[in-house]
Amino acid sequence: MDVVPAAQNPALAVPPLAGPAPRSVFVAAALGWLFPGLGQLYVGRPGKALTMLLAIGGLFYAGLALTGFTCVNPNAYKLEFAAHAFLGGPTAATYYLTQDMQLTELMPWFEVGRLYAAVAGLLNIVAVCDAMGEVLDHNKVSRAREALRREWFARQQREFDERAAAIRAQLDAQIPQTDAEEPLLADPQPAHDDGPFDSALDDPAPDDSEAEPPAPDDPWRPSS
């Protein structure tokens, strides 16, 4: 009987990846551009995502509030809109919702609001780069863990093969080598005739349980 090598044994195959799967850098960048902190959330950093959201989103909202929600305007403020564009989702939503709004009164902190909104857009570049770096770190750790896991399973398979080979060698040493054509067991039918004694010897021994017990009034019964 041949032993199936462990590498070909489906019961001993390396199971699918159990840990966190590798992430895409581009998806993280796109999510981070779409909404501040979403890239960090994609990698599995909710605390960092919340921090980025509060810092960048808060600054952007403060800028909008100080300008009366009129600072996101590519026609009036072209250069600032380039900075706003790094905050893809909030800028698009703000532009869509406030494109018809007009300032009705002079805002005392209008210039500060414009600065806040522009700085928020530029800060999101840092947040996106951070999300991409987190993805690279995550993938590095994930690949290292997967390599260790595969190496562990390969070692298990090697040890299994070595043990199987050792057991087989031990069994081969214990069992005497016989010719394949020669039967291992003797022929149950005797080749010679022993005459009338043969049948008597071949008869099975009488079963004691079926023998009749001696009669109670048997005089020959030994007394107890």
Next chain:
Amino acid sequence: MTWLELLWLPPVMIAIAIVLGTAGRTGFKAIVRSIYNTFVVLTLGVVIVGVVIHVVARVFA
């Protein structure tokens, strides 16, 4: 210019310090320490630049 007019600086400095301090760091303590260091450096930079501008303006005024 009054000190009240400089009130716009702390919010933006805090936001910059938070984002720059958080980026590239892992762990709560490391992030908090980095935010603090970034804020201190930003504050020093702003104060030094402000003083230099003030002095230059005084000299050439």
